[in-house]
Amino acid sequence: MQQVGPRVGMRLIHMTHTKHRGSDTYHYYRLRTAWVDRPPEGVRTGSLRCATCGDMVGFRARSRARAKARRLLWRALGLIATASLAVTIMITARMISSVSGGASPGLSCPPLSRWSH
Numbered sequence: 851m852q853q854v855g856p857r858v859g860m861r862l863i864h865m866t867h868t869k870h871r872g873s874d875t876y877h878y879y880r881l882r883t884a885w886v887d888r889p890p891e892g893v894r895t896g897s898l899r900c901a902t903c904g905d906m907v908g909f910r911a912r913s914r915a916r917a918k919a920r921r922l923l924w925r926a927l928g929l930i931a932t933a934s935l936a937v938t939i940m941i942t943a944r945m946i947s948s949v950s951g952g953a954s955p956g957l958s959c960p961p962l963s964r965w966s967h
């Protein structure tokens with residue numbers, strides 16, 4: 851697990867230009883990571899200067915405790931999503947097996963006698 855450090859790397863994306871080639875659109879970016887100190891508690895807001903164009907870009911940095919809580923929350927949500935996906939797969943599998951089970955003569959219920967006579 852990645853540790854929540856005292857500083858957070860803010861990914862600053864500056865779109866330089868867009869090109870159209872046929873039906874495709876290409877976006878050109880310039881990426882830069884700016885390091886911001888986390889506040890001791892709560893959320894800190896501020897602004898960073900974009901190195902490409904000089905514009906100020908707002909940011910929000912969470913305290914380590916908040917960042918950790920947030921990470922746990924996301925992990926819990928991920929687990930729930932995985933669990934519900936597994937249930938969906940199980941239900942689907944059960945439906946498929948009951949459909950195919952119904953199609954095979956030996957397992958169909960109740961007319962067993964129809965096949966034995």
Ligand SMILES: [Zn+2]
Binds near residue numbers: 865903
């Ligand atoms: Zn910029």
